Amino acid sequence: MKANDLRVSVLLGMQIALLGCIGCGVRKVLCRWNEHEIKARAIFDGEISEEDAEAILEAETEMMASFPHHDVSLTCERCDAPQVIPREDHEYAVFARLES
Numbered sequence: 001m002k003a004n005d006l007r008v009s010v011l012l013g014m015q016i017a018l019l020g021c022i023g024c025g026v027r028k029v030l031c032r033w034n035e036h037e038i039k040a041r042a043i044f045d046g047e048i049s050e051e052d053a054e055a056i057l058e059a060e061t062e063m064m065a066s067f068p069h070h071d072v073s074l075t076c077e078r079c080d081a082p083q084v085i086p087r088e089d090h091e092y093a094v095f096a097r098l099e100s
Contacts, residue, residue, distance in 0.1 A: 001035075010038055010067075014094045021055040022095060024052035028085055029095040037071040038063060041096070045081045052076070 001009070010033045018029060025048070031040040040063075044054045053076050060074035079085050081099055 005057040006033065006035070011092065011094060013063060013066045014038075014040060014059075017059040017066070019023065021059040023049075023052045023055060025049070026095065027050055027064060027079065027081060027097055027099065028093055030085075030087060030091045031094050032088060033070070038067055038073075040074040041077050043079050043085050044076060046078070048076050048078060 010031065014029070014031050022029075025044045025046050026042055027045045028043045029040060030043065031038065033039070040060075042059075044052065056074055056076050060072060063074065064072045
């Protein structure tokens with residue numbers, strides 16, 4: 001798969017997988033990938049509830065089904081507002097809430 005095709009597939013796939021999985025505590029979802037793996041982080045404001053963690057796990061499972069030849073992981077991290085969310089190299093936002 002060409003690099004641009006993979007980019008489009010991953011970003012759209014991640015947004016589809018996240019439908020119905022974003023609770024009010026999620027500040028941002030960041031994603032990076034290469035030809036072998038897809039890694040994403042759901043960044044939460046405040047304590048991560050069991051329900052929120054399960055919803056993110058559902059999104060991870062959806063991505064695994066969509067990308068069976070990739071090592072897929074979607075993790076939950078806490079970074080309370082107004083702290084700046086650290087970004088890794090080649091990481092793209094697939095969801096971001098409005099923050100003032």
